[in-house]
């Protein structure tokens with residue numbers, strides 16, 4: 088009897104171990120649906136298994152499913168630093184900024200894990216939890232929390248607040264997406280791209296957390312469009328060509344996009360399928376005008392089909408959505424670019 092139970096025990100430890108490895112593999116490969124299924128099955132037999140819960144929490148956070156993440160956070164209640172880091176993300180992503188800031192300050196002060204602290208410091212700089220932002224001016228509207236660098240004049244702030252909220256309304260009138268929190272919209276008092284505090288170029292958006300960093304002279308809608316279109320369906324794939332096309336198409340600038348794109352195309356005759364599918368870096372001043380005009384063209388062709396593409400932006404998804412018409416659509420688009428005005 089003893090022998091049998093020992094064997095059973097060993098077997099179950101072994102399967103538990105194998106399942107844990109499977110779960111880690113699925114998670115690292117980005118196979119989130121399968122990983123969630125496996126983790127939930129594992130938690131049925133061992134509901135309090137911390138490692139499994141933690142992986143599940145990480146997946147919920149990386150998919151932007153802050154609702155499920157929040158439920159799990161309340162169940163787990165741990166002082167483990169990895170857990171606290173995920174809990175910080177869940178709280179921030181759900182718009183509980185005060186709680187996120189509390190956890191952030193606690194970890195920065197008390198953690199001895201330098202790697203974790205470095206990652207947190209980077210996150211804090213992007214998310215606005217870093218003390219650098221203590222004296223920034225905050226303005227809140229219906230959909231946006233603005234953070235202005237202190238040197239920006241009041242008149243300018245007034246104009247930015249009104250025009251960006253208006254851009255939000257226009258863009259979401261089209262996409263009709265639900266964001267988990269207001270956009271934290273940082274405005275730096277600079278026209279230069281490189282930002283030495285963030286050590287990267289402005290502007291940019293981290294849509295998963297509804298955060299944008301902007302130069303003072305950016306278009307009203309570009310970064311806002313990135314946030315809104317992402318939340319149309321946070322769990323599906325984005326492609327740079329379509330994603331930047333959306334940013335340009337909804338930037339709120341009144342200029343002749345087709346003419347600009349035509350000029351660029353006649354100098355650099357890019358292959359649309361190639362720039363859509365390849366990961367190679369193509370210069371922004373070539374990609375952006377062409378991508379923006381292409382998105383505009385797809386919306387004119389069929390708005391409903393485009394909205395589906397905005398969710399899953401891959402070329403393969405476009406082949407399905409536009410059925411047999413994609414090649415012809417691309418060829419006709421190229422013809423409009425080739426005709427000199």
Ligand SMILES: [Zn+2]
Nearest residue numbers: 309313331334
């Ligand atoms: Zn962009």
